[in-house]
Amino acid sequence: MTREAPGTDSSRSIQASRETAEQPPSKRGVGTATKRTDIASKVRGTAIYGSDVSRPSTLHAAVLRAETPHGTLRTVDTTAATDCDGVVAACSRSELRGFFDDRIRHVGDVIAAVAATDRETAYRALEEIEYDVIEHEPVFDAATAVQAGAPIVHENQPDLKQHRQHPIEVTNEEYVNNIDDYHAYQHGDVDEALNTADHVIERSYTTPRVSHCNLDTHCCIASWTDDQLHVETTLGNITQAQEELGDFLEIDHDSVEITVPPTPSSSFGGRSLPKFTFEPVAASLSERTGRPVRLEFPRDVEFLAGETRHKTEWELTMGVTDDGEITALQTSVIADTGGYPNGVGHIVLSNGRDRPLDMYRIPNYEYEGVSVFTNNVPAGEYRGIGVTQGTFALESHIDEVARTVGMDPLTFRSRNLLEEGEDRSNGRGPIDTSGVTECLERGQRTFERITDDRSSSSNELVGRGVALGTHTTGSGAGDGRDVSEAELTMRTDGTVTAKTAGVELGQGSDTVMSQIVAHEVGVPPEAVRVERFPASAALDDSLGAVASRSTYLIGGAVRDAGTQLSSTLVDRISTALDCSPADVRIDDGTVHTDRSTVSISDLLEEEITVVGRATADDAPASYGAHFAEVVVDPGTGHVDVRTFVAAQDVGFAINPKMVEGQLEGAVLHGVEFAICSELRADNGIPENSSLADYSVASPVEMPNQLECEIIESAERSGPYGAKGLGTPSLPPVAPAIGNAIRDAIGNRITNPPATAERVFFAMAGRDFDEEVPVDE
């Protein structure tokens, strides 16, 4: 449940400031707060989202979902359901196409599915399905599931993309069962460094399973034309999704075409890749009935069969010298993949391994990570895959270490930061652009200014905290394999259509693309129409709208196309006007020469089409330094995030207003992670799978005062100096708040969310006449 922001709260202020390091590009497109192209339809409610779409002669699907977490289906009888009026097909799990076997692996897994002429009929028919399941011993704790003797979730290790990403060699003898992915890495001599360190600090941290809670629930329409499957749904990573669906359904990748609805839903990772119990089920029913089939998740199924952020358990051991130099870090993480892989266990673990080394100088380093199948609901992509969890653990730990050494946490961090141009400790080359020092300095200045005159009353505990965070831009490979292309067509009326791989998921990518075209070509942004190119187009793209690559890589392709379009256009105009190209200036759709001023449409006789391309040779890291001030009520443990400063290096802000929006959104997401949300489960059965019981943050939980500091480090490889923002801005938020809570109450909550209850019982020096309840 949410509640409107108290509009009368005049103390609330959100401010953004921006200091541009270098001369900004001219103001004709990029660098300005251009109005979003989608704003009117979204604000007026006319936007057509996935769940608003209806297509003629479409059938409606309903899915019978498992109520037990682990078992084998012995019989599934769909006869009575098939006989219901209005039912066109009813399929048992094993009758569905593709990799469906007879095993139930989590609550919410598919038992059977029905397609009927309307949704109510489909749901009613589910009640007619009889089935018999042999229950197996389930396993819910990832650390237990990986040990020998634990119940096996997948008898045959499924090859669902996960294992194609890299060869897996498990070197830990205790890790035997249910391994989804595994990474081990080391450099230097950690044991020796820990032995000789002045201080060794060891701690465990856990992060919760959380759900995206996208406002628009999952909805897809699947249909077949001959052997070609068409799925209309919001998916950010279309290319990979087509491959995954093809593999799953055992058809050619080329036989799968995914299109997005007129207005895609928000994603935050929740709409990056297909889900087992979603698109494949609709596709199977459509194949069987020969008609389009629409499957929509009810809200509770979002929690069961959508995806969740991997629940993780971290153990960190850090060695430091008396004067605060990190000499060693040993990290181990266990991530809970749930019942099915989503190809990102690998990303969780590799981000856990690499990101600390993009931030700090760590001469001796040892890392081990394993992601593990359990009978919990599936995990998958969620904003900052692995890095959100890992940064919480690392930045909480660093706060503890600084306290142990007796250093100010900020000074401690500064002392160990990698500098621009300095080689990473893992030998992966130098940090290219890093605005982290500026983030720290400017963020701190602003934070001190606005928290300076705060007095606190005797019945509140005030605490302050800081955290850093970094994440790479794009897929992170940075090896030239990630590419994107864009096609621009200028029509004779002077308007431009841009075909790109972008998906406007609310992040504002269509607006940014129109700004880039406007800037390069000299037309107003309103004259640019941005479309997604169809899968069948001869244009290339690897990953779509994921991994903060839209502006960086797709934007790079658009810019490349824009410069080509501009020079072709200038050539044509100079020929038409019989002047030198150097004398032609195009601004706001109007052509200016020494002699005349005419509009493009008066001169252009044939349309111009160009294709641009960008390749990610780098994966530049973006940095943020975030500062939080919390007020804790000692009588209830309630945490109020009063003040927050998000200082973020974005390379270059193509649209400062939208950058601010991304930062504010990250703060909201981070507040939610830090103090609100957790999908709790009892024996694999989610206990709070409704928005009445699952806490999501609303504007009320936002800081009363929030300032966004936009730092521009001018990234060499990005368009106009831009780099990723969506993902990198999230990780520092929660640890900054966690560190502030630690400062306020004298104890650390190592298992977010720091709900009022957890904080209440964790308060230092508390004396209870009753035992502190055990918190699972």
Add this chain to the structure above:
Amino acid sequence: MSDQSYRFPDSIEEVKRILDRHNDEVTIVSGGQTLLPLVRDGTVELDHAVDISRIPALTRIERTAEKTVIGSAVTYRDILASEKSDRHPMLLEAIDGIGDRQVRSLGTIGGALASGEPALDIIPVLYCLDATVVIGSSDGTRRVDVDALYRNATKETELRGPREDYIGLAPVEIDASEIIEAIEIPAIDDDGHHGEDYRKQTNVAGGWTISGVGTSVSLSATRDRIDSARVGLAAVGQTGASAPTVETALEGTPTTMQEITKSVEQLGADIEPTTTLVTSQYRLQVAKTLASRSIAEAVTRAGGELE
């Protein structure tokens, strides 16, 4: 009756007639905020609805020198908007914090009382304000104290037909043939010695109440002693609850924080906190914190000086 019907009767009498004839088949719909989510998720089958939200006599607020009478189908929003209720600050405090704007615009006071969910904020407030519930049927009208609706009701209490399937959240002593017509709140003798307060805690804004405490106090003429107190609680037990032990402990005590805290320490004797969303230990601790603060604020508002 046909298979399904949705009616808008014009008067209370018509509702009573329908209830008299078909009480085991029809369901009263007021704002639908409790009912419709249950219908939507299939918990309740709503075949025959009697919608009372357009009956003029049920949607009025009347104020006389002696009392404020709120029709059962008056929405939270209308109570907030009505200047007439400014005599009861705790009523406004409670309503202001209920759910979100949609819930406040549609949810009604009678619907809340009839559903009796323990987490409802309005029940402890009406208890503190010594409100009377007017319940009618074709047999006549009866008046009961708010807490009497829940005090004696147990799980075994016979509930009206369609409702027993789903209410179960909290038993309410209203018969299937009855309708809540109005809530009467007596005017407070404004001798300047009365004070009241309501406060609650939720996990997130707009979320379920974890613990809610309302207080109304009457101070001695010299304002340094508590003559009488009512302490009502939300979300702490199986039903809306009061705290008689704390009330008794407060009676006659000096208005000091120490005495208030001491009285509140006995809260455990009055309630059996549930474990929905948080542990019962925590719920009790929060109830104690809120109770101390609520009583202290009520005393201050009554003109008492806290020592």
